[in-house]
Amino acid sequence: MKKHNFYAGPAVLPNSVIDKTISALKNFAGTGISLACISHRSKEFDDVINEAQDLFKEILNIPEGYSVLFLGGGASTQFAMLPYNLMKKKAVYVNTGTWSKKAIKEAKIFGEVVEIKADDFTSIPKNYKVPKDADYIHITSNNTIFGTAIFEDFDFGIPLTADMSSDIFSRPIDISKYAVIYGGAQKNMAPAGVTFVIIRNDIIGKTDRKIPTMLDYKTHIKKNSMFNTPPVIPIFAALQTLKWIKKHGGVEGVQKMSQEKAKMLYDEIDRNKLFVGTVAKEDRSIMNICFVMADKYKNLEDGFLELAISKGITGIKGHRSVGGFRASTYNSLPKESVKELIKTMKEFEQKN
Numbered sequence: 001m002k003k004h005n006f007y008a009g010p011a012v013l014p015n016s017v018i019d020k021t022i023s024a025l026k027n028f029a030g031t032g033i034s035l036a037c038i039s040h041r042s043k044e045f046d047d048v049i050n051e052a053q054d055l056f057k058e059i060l061n062i063p064e065g066y067s068v069l070f071l072g073g074g075a076s077t078q079f080a081m082l083p084y085n086l087m088k089k090k091a092v093y094v095n096t097g098t099w100s101k102k103a104i105k106e107a108k109i110f111g112e113v114v115e116i117k118a119d120d121f122t123s124i125p126k127n128y129k130v131p132k133d134a135d136y137i138h139i140t141s142n143n144t145i146f147g148t149a150i151f152e153d154f155d156f157g158i159p160l161t162a163d164m165s166s167d168i169f170s171r172p173i174d175i176s177k178y179a180v181i182y183g184g185a186q187k188n189m190a191p192a193g194v195t196f197v198i199i200r201n202d203i204i205g206k207t208d209r210k211i212p213t214m215l216d217y218k219t220h221i222k223k224n225s226m227f228n229t230p231p232v233i234p235i236f237a238a239l240q241t242l243k244w245i246k247k248h249g250g251v252e253g254v255q256k257m258s259q260e261k262a263k264m265l266y267d268e269i270d271r272n273k274l275f276v277g278t279v280a281k282e283d284r285s286i287m288n289i290c291f292v293m294a295d296k297y298k299n300l301e302d303g304f305l306e307l308a309i310s311k312g313i314t315g316i317k318g319h320r321s322v323g324g325f326r327a328s329t330y331n332s333l334p335k336e337s338v339k340e341l342i343k344t345m346k347e348f349e350q351k352n
């Protein structure tokens, strides 16, 4: 049966990415050696990481003065690495859900955190004041668990940093507004294991604290992400995804596809009497679409999951902190999968 992969992460990747990675695992760049077994200092791999950085910069239109890093440790290590490198005394964190909270917990190790929080996590806080003496502000642009998103590149008058784990490449970004953008690759770019960091070079070196070598951005900027052995297989896969994005019209092309898929699904959620969306309409994510059974139909939840599974629809069970359903419609999810989910929702409505 054809599978429709709505998992939140690790998540769907283009078929071409999987195929090319398998092929490189057997014979990498005509070397007769597996990608898994070749020196990261070989010319062949050096070409991969350089091309991945160049294409990353091209696709996101990254200006001069920024570096693109491929590191280990996941976005979760960035929660600590970022304040370690950037916080002198005080930083502002916009708390929009589970991942923001984890970032805040780490930041508090390094200084004072001014927290900006909505009443609950079904919308994004708006029109708040930012203290101008803070070292930076941190946002989570897409809230993978609650299904809300920020679509604007703000100018708060202090350096802006963002966790873009789950929405990178889903829209054009004005990079010049940001000091640091980071994310785990396993939502929209590659298998788990690599973390991307886009960093403005002049933001580092502002604190006096001693930073362990591996947690110092300077180390990785200087060594082009090759201070130690980088996650070679996910970096290779990331390059293939970047090529896929380019082929599909760049971020503008991908954004169009993602907006269209999300609109189709939200329209059905709003139309179908059995389901309701869980977040404020203006803050709806186009990557993670959360919905629940309407109050009158709460008892039908398991029935819908069963029907979905019977159609090959995988990974739509909501996160345990929200319940209901979450359909992750990442960049490379085929439109056909969204159509199948909508068809299944209509069929379930007819039966009930």
Ligand SMILES: *Cc1c(COP(=O)(O)O)cnc(C)c1O
Pocket: 009, 073, 074, 075, 076, 077, 099, 140, 142, 143, 144, 163, 164, 165, 166, 183, 184, 185, 187
């Ligand atoms: C998944 C996710 C993370 C955690 O990423 P890891 O790479 O597993 O550490 C952090 N932030 C957001 C927004 C995420 O979606």
